[in-house]
Amino acid sequence: MITKTYKLETLTCPSCSMKIEGALRKTKGVEEAEVLFNSCKAKVTFDESIVDAEDIKDIIEGLGYKVLKEK
Amino acid sequence: MRLDKARRVLVSGIFIILSLILKRTDLNIWYTNTSMLIAAFIAGYPIARNALSALKYKVLGIDALVTIAVIGALFLKEYWEAAAVTFLFMLGDYLESRTLEKTRSSIKSLLDLAPDEARVIRDGKEILVSPDDVEEGDIVLVKPGEKISVDGTIVEGNAYVNQAAITGESIPVGKTIDDTVFSGTIIESGYLKIRADRVGDDTTFARILEMVEEAQDKKARTQKFLERFSKYYTPGIIVFSLLLYIFTMDLVLSITLLVIACPGALVISTPVSIVAGIGNGAKHGILIKGGEIIEGLGKAKILAFDKTGTLTEGRPKVTRIKAFSIDEYQLLKITAIGESYSEHPLARAIISAYEEKYGPLNETSEEVDIITGQGLKAKVQGREYLIGNRKLLKEQGIILPQDKDDYIRAEEERGQTVVIVANNENVLGAVSIADTVREDAKELIMDLRRKGIKKVVMLTGDNERAAKAISKELGIDEYYAELLPEDKVNVLKTLQEKYGVTAMVGDGVNDAPALASADLGIAIGIKGADVAMETADVVLMSDEIKKLSYAIGLSRATVRNIKQNIYFAILVAVLLLLGVLGKVVFMASGMLVHELSVLLVIINAIRLLGYGEKSKN
Numbered sequence: 001m002i003t004k005t006y007k008l009e010t011l012t013c014p015s016c017s018m019k020i021e022g023a024l025r026k027t028k029g030v031e032e033a034e035v036l037f038n039s040c041k042a043k044v045t046f047d048e049s050i051v052d053a054e055d056i057k058d059i060i061e062g063l064g065y066k067v068l069k070e071k
Numbered sequence: 072m073r074l075d076k077a078r079r080v081l082v083s084g085i086f087i088i089l090s091l092i093l094k095r096t097d098l099n100i101w102y103t104n105t106s107m108l109i110a111a112f113i114a115g116y117p118i119a120r121n122a123l124s125a126l127k128y129k130v131l132g133i134d135a136l137v138t139i140a141v142i143g144a145l146f147l148k149e150y151w152e153a154a155a156v157t158f159l160f161m162l163g164d165y166l167e168s169r170t171l172e173k174t175r176s177s178i179k180s181l182l183d184l185a186p187d188e189a190r191v192i193r194d195g196k197e198i199l200v201s202p203d204d205v206e207e208g209d210i211v212l213v214k215p216g217e218k219i220s221v222d223g224t225i226v227e228g229n230a231y232v233n234q235a236a237i238t239g240e241s242i243p244v245g246k247t248i249d250d251t252v253f254s255g256t257i258i259e260s261g262y263l264k265i266r267a268d269r270v271g272d273d274t275t276f277a278r279i280l281e282m283v284e285e286a287q288d289k290k291a292r293t294q295k296f297l298e299r300f301s302k303y304y305t306p307g308i309i310v311f312s313l314l315l316y317i318f319t320m321d322l323v324l325s326i327t328l329l330v331i332a333c334p335g336a337l338v339i340s341t342p343v344s345i346v347a348g349i350g351n352g353a354k355h356g357i358l359i360k361g362g363e364i365i366e367g368l369g370k371a372k373i374l375a376f377d378k379t380g381t382l383t384e385g386r387p388k389v390t391r392i393k394a395f396s397i398d399e400y401q402l403l404k405i406t407a408i409g410e411s412y413s414e415h416p417l418a419r420a421i422i423s424a425y426e427e428k429y430g431p432l433n434e435t436s437e438e439v440d441i442i443t444g445q446g447l448k449a450k451v452q453g454r455e456y457l458i459g460n461r462k463l464l465k466e467q468g469i470i471l472p473q474d475k476d477d478y479i480r481a482e483e484e485r486g487q488t489v490v491i492v493a494n495n496e497n498v499l500g501a502v503s504i505a506d507t508v509r510e511d512a513k514e515l516i517m518d519l520r521r522k523g524i525k526k527v528v529m530l531t532g533d534n535e536r537a538a539k540a541i542s543k544e545l546g547i548d549e550y551y552a553e554l555l556p557e558d559k560v561n562v563l564k565t566l567q568e569k570y571g572v573t574a575m576v577g578d579g580v581n582d583a584p585a586l587a588s589a590d591l592g593i594a595i596g597i598k599g600a601d602v603a604m605e606t607a608d609v610v611l612m613s614d615e616i617k618k619l620s621y622a623i624g625l626s627r628a629t630v631r632n633i634k635q636n637i638y639f640a641i642l643v644a645v646l647l648l649l650g651v652l653g654k655v656v657f658m659a660s661g662m663l664v665h666e667l668s669v670l671l672v673i674i675n676a677i678r679l680l681g682y683g684e685k686s687k688n
Contacts, residue, residue, distance in 0.1 A: 009168075010171055012171060013167075014294075014297075014342055015132055015133055015301055015338055016132065018130075018298065018301075018302070019130045022128060023125065027128075036287075038178075039284055039288055063124050
């Protein structure tokens, strides 16, 4: 289980952050997902044997939010 | 081709203008409509794509509402409406992201203050490394204009250091050997060699940054409520629109409802104000750890203060010297010499009072006999003196005349500790010592009342008399004296039961339990009180206690700002709904009003960034 933080482009509505949160939580292997609206970050804890960091990034970008940095 | 948001808005806008021009020409209406369709497609594509991908995860968002509405409009051949709605939605989104960046700018500029390189001396050579690679114990060299990259102790050099990043105070502070310096502060002139005590993420600055970063997303109660509300709201609106269609068979009305129903301004009302409020605080050396805290502080009615170190300087000082039969200089000199071997805090106060007035003390007493609980007997220049309290005089058989006793009693009533000086026959004089009240404390208490604090209480471990004197001097409503740290917690509980939301202001480690148990813990100063900084909800970085009234004023302004935003958002939503049902508002105009209301809410929050600028001076 690891936790990664993804820096996102400026989030414009709190409901967008809930959308990303919802989508990530429904992803298999994701233990916990939290999207910070004001700091525009997604903190995701996941099981690397099921899903990898790149998949998470794809999900966020698939929803239409650019990932600027991950760490 | 991938277009960024700004270009997409621009291109879509050009096509809309083009089609409006084409409409005025004699060309076939087909050209106008095609142009509108292209505009709608360019602006609408990302909206629809986001809506679809969100649908995969069974999430319904605002973009889903807009997509349904646009499809409906196309179906009705309302090309102008479709283009206008998508264009306005994207334009709004773009402008909102630009203005939101502004509300977040204070915090971002704070993050930019983080040091990015450090000059370290290794093997006798200066090398530049990343601040993360500095190790504890390294010697770091800092030159004028450079940022200090570690928390450490000065081992060589003098400098004026701008500590604004930490304390919010922009007046440079003089620092020299053995002083401590903080990471993130800047040397304005001079140079320093610093031994690194804390590096990287352990530095005060790094920890402050982390706390501020986290604070901006700790949700306020209002915000949590609004988010729960909007979770049910969006699906609710879809159902409502469907029902409206079924009953009225009016497709235009139903889809217009979808467009204007996005609760954008409402859900954004609270977080934008909070991020601006927290950002403003951070810029002024006030760390407020989250939305709930700012709401609490904005509503607090009762404040409890710790006395020593918070309302007072925390160091006893000589406040009055009364010589009865010798001159003042002689009295103070004899007392200082006599006390020079004592470790007692009162002794230090006397010696520093002498040195402040007459320069360094270079005589010592020939013989000293310390009598615990009473004072001391000292031989100075061949004569014996008694320096201490009443008990000492009594034990040594010296009589305290009535008039002198009256003077001492009066001083004690004022909360002073009185050191009596006598020789073998007579009482020569008395030195009054007390922990002095901070210069700005009185002004602060008055200011707090003006800002709507109903009750100010003082909690102290000190004795009843000292507590009474200080609370009288400052105009404090109630005081509780002779408290142990755990007693403070109990008193706080009673206050909470009696008066509701209670904030506790303190410093130092012994206040940590009280800070943690109050509804709001406010810690003052960051020196050596890590525990207090971690447990507190609000941290005033500098030692200036008047920042407290700024913090409270700012919180009240933030709460007001949130309220304005919420009322405004609700008003707009109600008016739009009435307008749609009354058929005065249509899709494009509804979207325009909606986006404008979101922008206005953000701009209102930006005003908070300027709080305190006008009232400075």
